[in-house]
Amino acid sequence: MKPTFLTGCAGSAKGVPRLPAVERPAGRPHPEDFGPPRTQEGGLFGRWWTTLVDPLLSVLFPPRCVGCGDFETHLCDKCRDALESIGPEACPRCGEPGPRPLLGGRCSACLGTEVSYVRARSAFVHSGAAQRLVLELKSGGQKVLARTMAGLARPAFADLLASTPGVAETLVTWVPSHPAVLRRRGYNQAELLARELAAEPPGLATAGLLEKRVPTREQKALDKAARQSNLRGAFSLVRRAWAAREGQLRALVLVDDVLTTGATVEEVAKVLTEGTRLPVYVFTFSRAVSGREETHD
């Protein structure tokens, strides 16, 4: 039986609410990244691998905390408790952490801004271990972190889903990567997160509705206007994927790993709403509150 550990904070100084249990901790690399699928259908070879090879891999690649580097765990209690949750009191429109005074459903951060999505919601402030998780998932090759991150973010994701017209008619999609990046990295971190998040509630639909045909420059060094023009025209709706769903849905949830200036999710949400005429809800694992780094490419 695989170990279960609590990802909840028992009560940090910031009063972060207790988080749910995650079935399997993440790590670098995790034995489940190797070998045959861990299913009952794995057969003799799968059982042999699980019995003999997994323990060996655990010794060769002992898990380390992404926050502090401690051995034997992928996210230690201390680093997990230090994650700064963004609660439901955040701005109901742009997701800026709150509580914040609202005017017509808008906070001071989004009062004068038009956006293409109905609501943006993030689970954690993009700092400390949350930032490390995003970085290791994206650039450290640790695909296995997606499951742990989804487990940590689930309460915030459920809060966003509750504001959609109905889970049965909601589809979860993600910010796409350019094919050259996909070839280099081997995966899209936003897709991994979206698929893990959509595992609950069961039956929540997922599909890649978008593609990124135009490569974009690194966003880091660009100001807001330059970021927007850098992204303009980069994304497009995959007509075939949308045609298979058209008429069955009432809302879309767009998932990304981190929201910084919001330029990426705004551009993608605009393409989605123009192409589908459906309301778009944005969900990210973390949100930069005072930082300026744009990490999706």
Ligand SMILES: [Zn+2]
């Ligand atoms: Zn730690």
Ligand SMILES: [Zn+2]
């Ligand atoms: Zn706002």
